[in-house]
Amino acid sequence: MATLVTVTVQSSGGDYTSLSAAESGQQAIRADLVTRDEQLDIACYAFEDTTQVVFDGFTTDATRYLRVYAPPGQRHSGKWDTTKYRLVVNVGDSSAFRVLDNDFRMDGLQVYNTSTAAGAVAFSSDTSTSGTLYAINSIYRCAPGGAAGTRHAFNPRVGTLYARNCIAWGALSDNGLSVGFRDNLWSGTNGYVYNCTAYNCSRGFHKQDHGSNFYVKNCLAANCTLSFPATWNWPSGSDYNACDTALTTTGNGGNNDPPGANSRVSQTFSFVDAATGDFHLLSTDAGAKDFGTDLSGDADQAFSDDIDYETRSGSWDIGADEYVAAGGGGSNAKLVKTYLG
Amino acid sequence: MAELLVRATSSANPDPTKDQRGCYKRGMPVVVMPDGHPWGLLERLPTFVVIKFPLISVARVQKYIQAQRELVNGETVATRRRLWRIRWADLPQAAQNNLQNTGELTIKATSDYTGAFDYTWAQVKVYWQNQLTGLNETADI
Secondary structure, eight states, X not given: OOEEEEEEEOSSSSSBSSHHHHHHHHHHHHSBXXXXXXXXXXXXXXXXXXXXXXXXXXXXXXXXXXXXXXXXXXXXXSSOOTTSOEEEEOOXXXXXXXXXXXXXXXXXXXXXXXXXXXXXXXXXXXXXXXXXXXXXXXXXXXXXXXXXXXXXXXXXXXXXXXXXXXXXXOOOOTTXXXXXXXXXXXXXXXXXXXSOEXXXXXXXXXXXXXXXXXXXXXXXXXXXXXXXXXXXXOOBTBBSOEESSOOOOSSSSSOOOOOSTTOBOSOOOOEEEGGGTEEEEOTTOOSSTTOXXXXXXXXXXXXXXXXXXXXXXXXXXXSSOOOOOTTOSOBOOSOOOOXXX | OEEEEEESSOOOOSSHHHHHHHOOOTTOEEEEEETTOOOOTXXXXXXXXXXXXXXXXXXXXXXXXXXXXXXXXXXXEEEESOSEEEXXXXXXXXXXXXXXXXXXXXXXXXXXXXXXOSEEHHHHGGXXXXXXXXXXXXXXX
């Protein structure tokens, strides 16, 4: 079993004062995690980190991987939180956070590219076809508006993608091409995007014609110009999704409809405060609440919590948040690794 | 003033593409912060040194932490971790000693600064090399 090594990123008093410096510093010490038989955890504490981050140069595998996370008490509460760890960067024609190393996990992070220039992306990756990315309970944000060009919130190019309980927000541009959750996977590979929410994007969840299987389950698109556009077929198995746009055409290919026989269109979602990035469901929500499917036994990505690390139970809600009445539900506040593999 | 965190060691990857694109080499700037920044416990020797530029804003030093980017197959991508790199081995011996012993250098880059410094920018910029062109820096900060 690999030895777990943990370093910290804090505004002061920690090992590093930026995630970028942590990546460089740890690369100096342990670039080859496989030979060292180590798994590296980078714990990000509450502050605004303003340096662009690129992870590259490491040698990893399925059990000797990189993980960047915000510990309990330092991470967002299921909505954009300026009192917790956040990466806020202004970079045009580039990503605020980019991963080129295989075997990478991110958990509880907030990533925001404030640039409105063309190509300003919040998160992107470009690994080999054997690369694996876990994106969990994280928020990816772009600055909406502007005629400058395409800006994506979450743009992964990996071999296998596991994304759950994430929010993509503000990937909106005049050219209509910016995407919240973008299928940029390698041909022949699989992406499992479950219980994610896209809000105010030109395209909420976009299935492209790359020959990949980009599965969406329990995903929610709200206030998006196009909710689930597909330039190629959504893979069979995608289901229980919802959007507020009307039905366009039935079937796959070139339409805007959430895939799956149990998916819902023309819904009205009730969020706590969407304008400020709080996409928690209200008790009165009738569009997403209780209309999802239980994925705790999913063959590809089994989990049982939501973006707040609260336990999902009963009839699952669609989207990143599971409505839990005050005093009810449980919390997986302790970070328990439920990663596959 | 700006404070530039610079790698004092080189990393390597057996994949030559990943090595050039992803690995920091000695002398490559990593991040830039405002003066008085409380560097972390590991942001120092042996891995890093700090180069200080009194009265120079962070924005004016930002260019030294940009990646080398080139047009490849119609797409602009990063091809080297940093465009700029300090030619560490060519620095005056006194500068190398200072970096290795104290982990810091102070560079006077404006006439407005009248405090203590190790070198002027005019003296050291020739050691800052553009990795794409191979040319040494000639510009003022």
